[in-house]
Amino acid sequence: MHCNMRGDRASVDKDTTATTAPGTGTATAGLRDHRYPDGTFAALIATPFVTAPTRAALQARMDKPPVIEPRFLAAGEFALLGAVCDHLLGETGERRIDVPGAIDARLAAGTTDGWRYDALPDDGSAMKRGLAGIDETARLMAGAPFADLAAADRERVIAAVAAGDPPGETWRGLPARTFFEDLLAAATESFYAHPLAQEEIGYAGYADARGWQAIGLDEREPREPEPVAAAFATSEGRP
Amino acid sequence: MSRAPFAPSDEVDAVVIGTGAGGAPLLARLASAGLSVVALEAGRALDPARDYARDEEAQGFLFWNDERLSAGRDPVAFGRNNSGTGVGGSTLHYTAYTVRAQPADLRLKTEFGVGEDWPFDYATLEPYYDEVEATVGVSGPSPYPWGPPRTPYPLKPLPLNGAAQLMQRGCDALGLRTSPAANAALSGSYSSDGTVFRPACHACGFCQAGCATGAKGSADVTWLPLARAAGAEIRPECFATGFERDAAGRITAVVYRTPAGEERQRCRAVFLCAGAIETPRLLLLGGLANGSGQVGRNFMAHTGIQVWGQFDDFVRPFKGIPGGLISEDTHRPADADFAGGYLLQSIGVMPVTYASQVARGRKLWGPQLRAHMRGYNNTAGINILGDCLPDAGNYLELSDEPDARGLPKPRVHFTMGENERRMTDHADRLMRRIWEAAGARDIWSFPRNAHIIGTARMGTDPERSVVDPDGKAHDVPNLYVSDNSTFPSALGANPALTIMALALRTADRFLAKRGA
Ligand SMILES: Cc1cc2nc3c(=O)[nH]c(=O)nc-3n(C[C@H](O)[C@H](O)[C@H](O)COP(=O)(O)OP(=O)(O)OC[C@H]3O[C@@H](n4cnc5c(N)ncnc54)[C@H](O)[C@@H]3O)c2cc1C
Numbered sequence: 001m002h003c004n005m006r007g008d009r010a011s012v013d014k015d016t017t018a019t020t021a022p023g024t025g026t027a028t029a030g031l032r033d034h035r036y037p038d039g040t041f042a043a044l045i046a047t048p049f050v051t052a053p054t055r056a057a058l059q060a061r062m063d064k065p066p067v068i069e070p071r072f073l074a075a076g077e078f079a080l081l082g083a084v085c086d087h088l089l090g091e092t093g094e095r096r097i098d099v100p101g102a103i104d105a106r107l108a109a110g111t112t113d114g115w116r117y118d119a120l121p122d123d124g125s126a127m128k129r130g131l132a133g134i135d136e137t138a139r140l141m142a143g144a145p146f147a148d149l150a151a152a153d154r155e156r157v158i159a160a161v162a163a164g165d166p167p168g169e170t171w172r173g174l175p176a177r178t179f180f181e182d183l184l185a186a187a188t189e190s191f192y193a194h195p196l197a198q199e200e201i202g203y204a205g206y207a208d209a210r211g212w213q214a215i216g217l218d219e220r221e222p223r224e225p226e227p228v229a230a231a232f233a234t235s236e237g238r239p
Numbered sequence: 240m241s242r243a244p245f246a247p248s249d250e251v252d253a254v255v256i257g258t259g260a261g262g263a264p265l266l267a268r269l270a271s272a273g274l275s276v277v278a279l280e281a282g283r284a285l286d287p288a289r290d291y292a293r294d295e296e297a298q299g300f301l302f303w304n305d306e307r308l309s310a311g312r313d314p315v316a317f318g319r320n321n322s323g324t325g326v327g328g329s330t331l332h333y334t335a336y337t338v339r340a341q342p343a344d345l346r347l348k349t350e351f352g353v354g355e356d357w358p359f360d361y362a363t364l365e366p367y368y369d370e371v372e373a374t375v376g377v378s379g380p381s382p383y384p385w386g387p388p389r390t391p392y393p394l395k396p397l398p399l400n401g402a403a404q405l406m407q408r409g410c411d412a413l414g415l416r417t418s419p420a421a422n423a424a425l426s427g428s429y430s431s432d433g434t435v436f437r438p439a440c441h442a443c444g445f446c447q448a449g450c451a452t453g454a455k456g457s458a459d460v461t462w463l464p465l466a467r468a469a470g471a472e473i474r475p476e477c478f479a480t481g482f483e484r485d486a487a488g489r490i491t492a493v494v495y496r497t498p499a500g501e502e503r504q505r506c507r508a509v510f511l512c513a514g515a516i517e518t519p520r521l522l523l524l525g526g527l528a529n530g531s532g533q534v535g536r537n538f539m540a541h542t543g544i545q546v547w548g549q550f551d552d553f554v555r556p557f558k559g560i561p562g563g564l565i566s567e568d569t570h571r572p573a574d575a576d577f578a579g580g581y582l583l584q585s586i587g588v589m590p591v592t593y594a595s596q597v598a599r600g601r602k603l604w605g606p607q608l609r610a611h612m613r614g615y616n617n618t619a620g621i622n623i624l625g626d627c628l629p630d631a632g633n634y635l636e637l638s639d640e641p642d643a644r645g646l647p648k649p650r651v652h653f654t655m656g657e658n659e660r661r662m663t664d665h666a667d668r669l670m671r672r673i674w675e676a677a678g679a680r681d682i683w684s685f686p687r688n689a690h691i692i693g694t695a696r697m698g699t700d701p702e703r704s705v706v707d708p709d710g711k712a713h714d715v716p717n718l719y720v721s722d723n724s725t726f727p728s729a730l731g732a733n734p735a736l737t738i739m740a741l742a743l744r745t746a747d748r749f750l751a752k753r754g755a
């Protein structure tokens with residue numbers, strides 16, 4: 001089976017997320033861990049709880065082969081985008097959801113999401129310039145291209161870009177903070193649209209052909225599995 | 240009575256541009272009065288059962304995805320945050336909150352000396368509110384706890400989901416009154432006069448990605464079937480680009496693009512209902528109705544800050560209509576340091592929407608993002624819907640960057656004023672207290688501005704407004720505007736119900752003058 005994954009292990013890389021935690025972002029992490037067992041999506045998608053158009057859309061997303069040859073970005077830019085997405089999405093395993101491929105496909109098709117910050121150039125130019133900026137910042141801060149850096153150095157570079165004041169000439173013409181916000185949002189949206197990422201957060205909302213009766217607090221319907229990890233996570237994100 | 244289909248060379252009584260909240264009710268009214276009417280709709284005709292997936296990404300086609308440029312200090316997000324397309328317009332993806340404005344909302348200037356008064360009062364709108372609520376099928380509490388007494392809602396309230404129960408818990412603790420909200424989603428199967436039979440809401444929670452069952456009162460299952468039955472013709476994938484006029488300035492035809500090429504529909508009157516961005520954009524492109532210089536001016540967006548928390552309780556926030564609970568106790572808060580007020584609404588949320596807001600609002604990435612998202616099922620939100628003052632510095636203009644259709648992209652400037660900032664701060668403090676009282680942890684705020692309002696405002700003074708109180712352009716004898724752009728002030732209420740009510744009134748005023 002093809003799976004919309006880069007690499008070859010057929011599940012989201014789940015375990016790294018709770019262990020390696022270079023300090024990121026501004027605040028504490030989630031308090032609960034509501035991961036569903038592996039195979040929840042595969043089992044639910046085949047049931048009459050999923051409507052035909054829903055099944056078609058989700059199965060297509062699952063089955064989509066990973067993009068090897070980018071259509072919009074150059075090969076080097078695409079590899080860099082892959083390294084950046086890995087870092088932003090905490091993906092360190094061998095198989096990853098093909099977020100860079102989805103981003104490249106959207107840029108190649110020229111489709112937009114209906115708006116952009118006036119301070120940024122068009123999506124394609126912003127992406128090319130922003131990626132060049134990340135590599136420039138990586139060289140200036142850590143002496144090597146981003147993809148060659150260890151996790152801790154990658155984190156320093158990303159944090160500098162996110163904070164809006166990274167070193168590098170490229171950023172003179174491109175507001176780093178705004179670029180970063182758009183990139184992080186695009187990567188995050190694409191990631192959590194994937195059925196296996198949705199499995200990780202205990203989402204079963206696609207299995208609603210017959211609607212929901214148990215909608216109140218602490219109510220669960222039989223088709224919603226028990227989470228494998230209903231334990232509390234600490235504010236460091238460790239279960 | 241003339242009936243569809245019409246030929247472009249037929250001179251029809253009216254062309255309606257856009258089939259959303261402002262266009263659809265009016266189309267039904269004009270057709271029911273026996274007029275020959277053609278609606279031009281840029282979006283596609285959709286069949287919910289066949290075309291709608293229960294999936295956020297797959298439903299992206301419901302949104303207006305032509306690129307707009309967002310400028311100012313508080314740039315407004317468009318696309319899925321604000322504008323839809325398709326036969327039914329933004330009602331296809333609206334959450335279906337159908338809040339009435341309160342009488343005081345229409346008199347902001349009289350009450351506070353800022354903003355604008357509307358050119359008529361609540362009593363003018365009231366019968367239209369009643370009619371819209373009956374036609375789209377609103378489920379809500381009767382009696383309603385706030386505002387003047389009203390006709391009972393046609394359906395009882397919908398059940399409360401987890402987020403609504405939590406907000407109730409927090410508000411109870413603080414002594415704030417709450418109530419199940421009024422929603423155009425059916426708590427029982429329903430059909431009003433002449434509309435199709437629709438099943439009860441099954442609580443799938445996908446309202447913002449399109450209702451596949453027909454339970455939600457979107458235009459495609461309410462006003463538009465009425466309009467068609469009365470002889471209206473609705474042409475999907477027809478994008479209006481301009482107008483032909485005679486020497487006296489009357490519009491004689493609407494020019495539009497179809498997948499097969501350009502057409503022109505001859506007509507006696509035009510109703511522009513393309514929404515508060517596309518309406519002023521078309522007027523500016525055609526140099527029309529702008530003697531006042533007000534076209535595109537006074538762009539407003541409701542203050543809409545959201546406060547999220549994570550709870551020990553399992554919320555599973557994808558279930559049930561997203562907005563189950565309301566409080567209007569903050570309509571005129573006693574300790575306010577601002578004009579106007581806001582209302583509080585509980586919010587459920589789908590995972591991609593929530594993840595996107597976490598990315599933009601929290602800037603979490605890597606392991607922290609993943610850990611936060613694993614708490615999705617324990618997440619609930621509250622947001623406000625607050626008034627926004629008109630400001631000449633917030634405006635829409637045509638940029639010199641062409642879009643995919645070769646037309647200039649609109650650039651929209653928006654900066655919150657002092658009043659919006661104070662209201663947002665007030666609401667932020669209150670909602671955090673509500674969530675603390677309800678037992679939330681990891682509380683965070685996501686400031687945002689929602690809905691696109693103003694840009695072709697209504698008024699009696701042709702120097703200061705674009706259309707008169709009937710919706711007729713001051714400068715063009717046979718051009719009317721009916722959509723969110725005519726609002727002189729934003730109102731402390733979600734807009735769709737008022738847009739629909741106003742659409743019926745505009746149609747009635749037109750018909751009355753025509754008959755006279
Ligand atoms: C996610 C979301 C949730 C919402 N929830 C609520 C809610 O709960 N309650 C509420 O009151 N409001 C809600 N709204 C807002 C509400 O949907 C809008 O305020 C309302 O639909 C606007 O009505 P309108 O007639 O101005 O424009 P629209 O409904 O957007 O209709 C405009 C129509 O014109 C068409 N059009 C545009 N340009 C052209 C052209 N050149 N030629 C032909 N056709 C054209 C468009 O395709 C569209 O169909 C929500 C909006 C969003 C985005």
Ligand code: SF4
Binds near residue numbers: 451561
């Ligand atoms: S929750 Fe109800 S109204 Fe909303 S989309 Fe689902 S069935 Fe339709």
